[in-house]
Amino acid sequence: MAQNSKQVPEGKVLRFTGGERFSHWVHASSFLILLFTGLAVLSVTFRPVMAIVGGIENARMIHRVVAVIFVVVVGLKFFIGDTKHHWQWIRSVFTWTKADVMHVKAFATEFFGGHGNYPPQAKYNGGEKINSLFTIFGSIFIAISGFIMWFPQFFPISLVRIAYPVHDLAMIFMTTALIGHLYLALLHPESRVALQGMLKGYVPKGFAKSHHGAWYEEIQKQEKAGK
Structure with missing residues (x-):
């Protein structure tokens, strides 16, 4: 758009x-x-x-x-x-490219304050796609297990027993991902700029170019084409 x-x-x-x-x-x-x-x-x-x-x-x-x-x-x-x-987010999360894989390989450097060596990224980079996958599957497991726990009378007792540890593990899994997400959004010297996008919708062009170069170029092409 x-x-x-x-x-x-x-x-x-x-x-x-x-x-x-x-x-x-x-x-x-x-x-x-x-x-x-x-x-x-x-x-x-x-x-x-x-x-x-x-x-x-x-x-x-x-x-x-x-x-x-x-x-x-x-x-x-x-x-x-x-x-x-x-729906674009869902499709993007489940569509992986070589650039995404290279971003993930360089993520440790990025996570601890540096800037990894990776090719221009799309709207969602490799690290964000992993976080999104954690969110999607964590939410699915926590919702299904929670529903079974809420209405145990409709399910076999063996399934109800399994639902409890699944619910707890999904919660621990998502909480761990949340902690990392909060660090990157609030404390990381480079990526915390991204929080502006989730608060006001906009991010600086410099950040877009350096962290989502392929997406930024796509936006520029669309603007020039008048779309």
């Missing part, structure tokens, strides 16, 4: 639309609430903290309500509103 010159701030490019940002923040905020309330359900150690929401029973109720939001609201964005960019 071409940039709208009347809306794009000087020196910046549109990275994420309003719909993309909405999905991201609904997913992120609901996951954090689920993590907070879920820890109290998982272990009595965290239950005194649930006084914040009125006790463990309120925490259970909040957990279930937010679980529906976690699954339904983001899921609906693939069919209502800004559907184009959501």
